Amino acid sequence: MVMASEDEVSLLVIVVDVNPIWWGQQANREPQFTLSKCLDAVMVMGNSHLVMTRTNKLAIIASHCQESHFLYPCKLWKSGDGHGDDNASTSGDGKYELLSVANDFIAEEIKNLMSRTEVKGNQTDTLLAGSLAKALCYIHRVAKELEAGQEIKSRILVVKAAEDCALQYMNFMNVIFAAQKQSILIDACVLDSDSGLLQQACDITGGLYLKIPQKIALAQYLLWVFLPDSDQRSQLVLPPPVHVDYRAACFCHRNLIEIGYVCSVCLSIFCNFSPICTTCE
Amino acid sequence: MDEEPERAKRWEGGYERTWEILKEDESGSLKATVEEILFQAKRKRVFESHGQVRLGMMRHLYVVIDTSRTMEDQDLKPNRLTSTLKLVEYFVEEYFDQNPISQVGIITTKNKRAEKLTDLAGNPKKHIDALKKAKDSTCGGEPSLYNSLSLAMQTLKHMPGHSSREVLIIFSSLTTCDPANIYELVKTLKALKIRVSVIGLSAEVRVCTVLTRETGGSYHVILDESHFRELLMFHVKPPPATTTSECSLIRMGFPQHTIASLSDQDAKPSFSQAHLDSTSGGPGLSMGGYFCPQCQAKYTELPVECKVCGLTLVSAPHLARSFHHLFPLEAFQESPLLLHHRERFCEACQGELKDKSVFTCLSCSSVFCVECDLFIHDTLHCCPSCIHSRSAP
Numbered sequence: 001m002v003m004a005s006e007d008e009v010s011l012l013v014i015v016v017d018v019n020p021i022w023w024g025q026q027a028n029r030e031p032q033f034t035l036s037k038c039l040d041a042v043m044v045m046g047n048s049h050l051v052m053t054r055t056n057k058l059a060i061i062a063s064h065c066q067e068s069h070f071l072y073p074c075k076l077w078k079s080g081d082g083h084g085d086d087n088a089s090t091s092g093d094g095k096y097e098l099l100s101v102a103n104d105f106i107a108e109e110i111k112n113l114m115s116r117t118e119v120k121g122n123q124t125d126t127l128l129a130g131s132l133a134k135a136l137c138y139i140h141r142v143a144k145e146l147e148a149g150q151e152i153k154s155r156i157l158v159v160k161a162a163e164d165c166a167l168q169y170m171n172f173m174n175v176i177f178a179a180q181k182q183s184i185l186i187d188a189c190v191l192d193s194d195s196g197l198l199q200q201a202c203d204i205t206g207g208l209y210l211k212i213p214q215k216i217a218l219a220q221y222l223l224w225v226f227l228p229d230s231d232q233r234s235q236l237v238l239p240p241p242v243h244v245d246y247r248a249a250c251f252c253h254r255n256l257i258e259i260g261y262v263c264s265v266c267l268s269i270f271c272n273f274s275p276i277c278t279t280c281e
Numbered sequence: 282m283d284e285e286p287e288r289a290k291r292w293e294g295g296y297e298r299t300w301e302i303l304k305e306d307e308s309g310s311l312k313a314t315v316e317e318i319l320f321q322a323k324r325k326r327v328f329e330s331h332g333q334v335r336l337g338m339m340r341h342l343y344v345v346i347d348t349s350r351t352m353e354d355q356d357l358k359p360n361r362l363t364s365t366l367k368l369v370e371y372f373v374e375e376y377f378d379q380n381p382i383s384q385v386g387i388i389t390t391k392n393k394r395a396e397k398l399t400d401l402a403g404n405p406k407k408h409i410d411a412l413k414k415a416k417d418s419t420c421g422g423e424p425s426l427y428n429s430l431s432l433a434m435q436t437l438k439h440m441p442g443h444s445s446r447e448v449l450i451i452f453s454s455l456t457t458c459d460p461a462n463i464y465e466l467v468k469t470l471k472a473l474k475i476r477v478s479v480i481g482l483s484a485e486v487r488v489c490t491v492l493t494r495e496t497g498g499s500y501h502v503i504l505d506e507s508h509f510r511e512l513l514m515f516h517v518k519p520p521p522a523t524t525t526s527e528c529s530l531i532r533m534g535f536p537q538h539t540i541a542s543l544s545d546q547d548a549k550p551s552f553s554q555a556h557l558d559s560t561s562g563g564p565g566l567s568m569g570g571y572f573c574p575q576c577q578a579k580y581t582e583l584p585v586e587c588k589v590c591g592l593t594l595v596s597a598p599h600l601a602r603s604f605h606h607l608f609p610l611e612a613f614q615e616s617p618l619l620l621h622h623r624e625r626f627c628e629a630c631q632g633e634l635k636d637k638s639v640f641t642c643l644s645c646s647s648v649f650c651v652e653c654d655l656f657i658h659d660t661l662h663c664c665p666s667c668i669h670s671r672s673a674p
Contacts, residue, residue: 067669070631133665137629140656170608171668173601178660181378204598247535248597258537258574259592261530264339264443265522266607267600273530 010229011057011142011154012049013135016042016071018062018110019126020119022162022192033215035114038191041219042159043106046072047099048227055150059138060106061131065124066117068131070138071109072102125165128197129172132156132186136178155185155207157226159218164195176201187226191215196245203244206230210239252278320637320651338519338603339444339531340383341401342376343433344369344451348391348415349424351454351483357506361453361482362420364506369451370412372513377405379517379606381599382584383444386436387411388429392422393458395429401436403584424452426488427459427466430477434466438473443529446475447498449516452489453482463488467495476520480512519606534592536571536583551579605662613640613654629653629665642666 016039023035046058060071139154146152156179179186185207188198194211202209212221225238247256250271260269263277270277303314346365357364373385385408386401399411430448437446457463470477470492478498479489485502493500503509550567570579576590584595615638625634627650640654641647647666649657657664 073631127669129663130665130669133661133663133668134629134631136661137627137653137656137665138631141630141632141652144652168668170601170604171663173598174605174661174663176598177602178662181660200598241540243540244538246538246596246598248600257535259532259534262533262600263530267338267603269600270530273532275529277530 007150009055009057009146009150009152010049010053011059011139011152012046013059013061013139013154013156014042014046015061015063015068015128015131015135015156015158017126017128017159017161018064018114019124019162020065020114020117021124022126026161030215033218037216038159038161038218039106039110041222043103044219045157045222045227046102046106048223050098050102051096052227057142058102059135061135062110062113063126063128063131064113064117065119065126068127068134069109069113070134071106071113074105074109124162125168126160126162127168128158128160128165129168129175132158132175132179133171136175136182136184139182139184153229154182155187155229157187157189157222158198160188160190160195160198161192163193164197169197172197172201176204180205185230189218189222189226191218199242199244200246203241208233208238209242317637338380338382338606340380340447340519341386341437341440341444342383342447342449342516343386343388343401343437344372344449345388345390345395345429345433346398346451347424347453347482348389348418348420349454350421352420354453357482357509363416364509365451365453365482366412366416368506368510368513370409371510372517373405373408373412375514375517377403379602380519381602382593382595386433388432389415389418390424390426390429391420393425393428395425395432397432403586404582423456423458424454425459426450426452426457426492427461427463430466430470434470434473434475437475441529441531443531445520445522446473447520448475448477450477450479450489451482452479452486455483455486457486457488464491467492470496478516480509482509519603532592534574534587534594535596536574536580536594538569538571540569610658610662610664611643612658613642613649615640627653629657645669 018035027034042060046060050056050058059073062069062071135156139156143152143154176186179201184205186198186201186205187207188195188202188209190198190209190211199209201207208225210221210225212218228236245256247258248260248269249255250257250260251268252270252272255271257269257271260271261273262269266277268277302318303311305311306313346369348362352360352362352365354361369387376383376385382403384401384403385405387398387408389396389398398415399408402408429450433448437448440446475496476498477492477496479493479500481489481500481502483502485500489500492498499515501512503512551570567581570581571583571594572579573587573590573592573594575592576587578587578589580587580594584593584599586593617638618634618636626632627634627639628647629649630653632650634648634650636651638651640649640651642649642664645664645666647664
């Protein structure tokens, strides 16, 4: 296996779905797999990625129903390596300082996030498209700030818990096309129900989609399937690609159709022909 | 023909004192001015939002490339022809990226004749292969505007009324050799609603000015290679639709992608229709693919027009690629950094705000840095904060 040289930077952005409603219900359904266990698995994955090569970079975003928050790296932290200005940050078990500082930050930030937000009204859907947009902007910034001669390869790993929100379709597709243009892979690790949007994202960008059969083994699946980067994936036997349904839904009944009528001006899709398009006339 | 007043040529205007832009500061360094110039260059991308103007989404575009004697000039490196072909390849890729359901054809003109390099098609690979092969062709003789336009017109006049008909001419010579009166042809083009635009490589030619003005296209002359690229990219965006184009519903098919494997009972390998005529070798026999919902003919790639029944086959993401033209993102408001007292971090990339000005989204009042602003408007097409506060576009 080729060792990555100093010139190649691999950036992994993990987007974790922390929808409080879904996780609250989950705590009643399966008490042995809660949000803290999930974040433990994500921290293990993040640490492993940082340890693989010295030049690897990591970012973690929590996707909530009202905002997306960067759990790591922290805004107030100027450089990527911890300065270790706190005595409390040096852990007693001899762990690599970067990892212990990162873990502490993540734990602190997620506690703050969950305690300060209150769910208002009927906004119960996770704002996944927004988190992915912020992840893309962050990757774009890191790519601009590289030193001369360094190349960057980035990918985004989405850990999804709650169901899809159909209203986000257009924003989601914009984000997917932007990721495809920048050659950024989107991988998806789905805990509960299958997500059509994420299946399309993985198919279009070339990433991996996996629905986990057993949630308590999340750490194992993350390390087995999602830790190797795209060059190494050709050498592994990974879960086969899923069948993606690319049929369009008609605007009048929301049925999936195989043959439809598309308006030439506004591109809305109808199942029956009519001389005037109802969206744009 | 001469009723419209010609705008003043550059040499007819007053002197511009361009040296006054450079100002030194107290220590005599030009650093602040250079940074300002770089900043302005980054912001030079003009994104005019068309607002509620209808755009022509389904486009039929012919690119006419002049391959006459003047294309062997070496003012564009290595010579004009190679540079043009490379840029047109890039243009074709970007064009299909932004307009997935449109079609492009290529015509070349030399020796007073015009010849079709590729027919109107929706698949970029064919065009790119033809362009690569054309690099070895010789240039010679004079171009003929009349012949190339009438060749393009023969196909474009049969196109349906709801699509936009366009011709883009890359014209390098200063002369054209026409068998008949070109002004008559311009009248015919105008009647058929074909929009002709020209990119000149040498200098402004009057017949091109008249041609583009009458048909509603644009005419620019390049300054250097990067300007050439910019002018080509200008034509990738869909133009505003002419008021008389009809709006109609077009019948299209959305085939499913079947991935059959050898272990399935009913899986049978079959040939793809698109490969039957191709000479690129390979057996072409495959298990899965896209099956036309009307006639069950198989294809390996979309979008494509079914050869058997004539139905246009697309997939939903292809249409979704054009949505950002219909709902364009508004430009953000620029304001100086010093007046900004809130957070010092860009909301999208979490980086510190170090540039001279910051950009605010008018609907959600979040603040972005220069790089994120460019990225959001060029590639992302949606504001990262707006999609948090609103749930529907």
